Amino acid sequence: MKSPAFSYLKAQTMGDVFSALKSHGESAQLLAGGQSLLAMLNLRMANPSILIDISGLNTLKGIQQIGNAVRIGALSTHQEILSSNIVQTQVPLLAQAVPYVAHLAIRNKGTIGGSLALGDPAAEYPAVALALNATLIIQSATGERRVKASEFFISLYRTAVQAQEVLIAVEFPVATSNQRFVFSELARRKGDYAMAGMAMALSLDGQAIREASLAFMAMDDKPILAPHAMKALVGQSINQQTIANAQKALEQDLHPAGDLSANAATKKHLSRVLLSRALMQAGATHV
Template sequence: MKAPSFAYERAESLARACALLHQHAGNARILAGGQSLIPALNLRLSQPDLLIDISQLNELRHITVTATELVVGALTRHADIERSADVKRLFPVLTQAAAQIAHPAIRNRGTMGGSIALADPAAEWPAATLALDMSLTLASERGERRVPADSFFKGIYETGMAQDEMLKSIHIPLPAAGTRSAFGELTRRSGDYAITGAFVTARKSGATLSATRIAFFGVAGQPLLARGAMAALDGTTGDAAAVARAQACLAADLDPIADLYNTPATKLHLSRVLLARLVAQLA
């Protein structure tokens, strides 16, 4: 099971990477951590002419806190996030989620940006971008643009990135006072792709929830916000009746698709169980 032949360029700067991407648009793939791309090459599911290796661009590997947001460079590895004190302090759900991504050896190389840019429907980070209302900075020879995560994911492995664009950084707005969040996923074995997984975040004033955001992954063709469930919980205390209403909304919100071992009905049921458990954690 050997990869097909391809040309290889080590980009020494972001500008060089963008230039190469522009030049070979459509026939080149960006190699970041490689933990999804290389298996696809090995299985010959992907046969690009050129790999543009950006893994040495240290300018894209950072976790920075500003007055308003946490900025994560696209090449920040899962393990960096898992170990970051800033992330743990500001977004403990991201610390938790990082520890659930595959296994330590994968987390040492796989990057947050790579995961988001690939838009694997079963991956944790794309859903996190939705739940935490992140925005993404995309770079190309044409310049940079910033897009909200909400409009980034278009379908299975499909995003709003143009062929000559690459992800540069991820921007996470700092949590407002009273924000609570929870993360969970159901996997058969540790590190497996989740049957269902979710991030839940809400602001709590007194016992009342507001600005609730719930993003699921592993259930549909792309990560998605459970908007019905979010509305059902907003303005409630997350009590049993509200949770039941939110659970009921998931059928329409998620419209799950089957995986190898689970029918849509099972995935919906498990998503409902998970949602209730996560809402309980907001308390």
């Protein structure tokens, strides 16, 4: 199918973006890497009057460490994140997740801002952002606001970014030496969206888990935390009993509907498997 007709503006400045957003209101749509939006246009799932191409805006690019945070510009591509030394060393959970994002051709064009703003519940970055409670930085013509990931993902393809706003960057906390991270997912083919996936961050106090953050993807209409399983882990060391207790508690957290990739029972089963594997991996690396 072909996309519907639309106008096109190549923005040179953020000012161009905000003035076009003001003139065209909700019928305007931003174009970043185009790796989701162009498919949506061709499938007639989107029908914008104008595409505002932000891909040339250098202010939305770059990855840098600022104090205890790593700031990643919205236009950073998946490939740039994958090859970033700062991400590898300071945000290991994100580094583990990127290889699961799509395929090489898509990783060369697709951006972290596009993925987070789209808010696909089966995508990797939203789950990582939630597990690490990253901060999303949103700009409008009147200024900037900062939104925690726990408030950012609202429902299916709905995030805190409003019609007159642009997601400009995301900040992840720098990992500390007492933390352990595991990202894992199961998909039918490598590069496909996940049937089930999880992002885990543990803070340890000696052998014991002091804090646990578990974010699951492809389980609901947005990425979700698993508060019962997280609570079951706190104060425990990682052993078979702890893993079994956390898996049992997870029953109370996940209520997936089936989708084209897997039915509800399969998704729950896969999540228990992922949780167990992730804990074993974290336990094995903790010596």
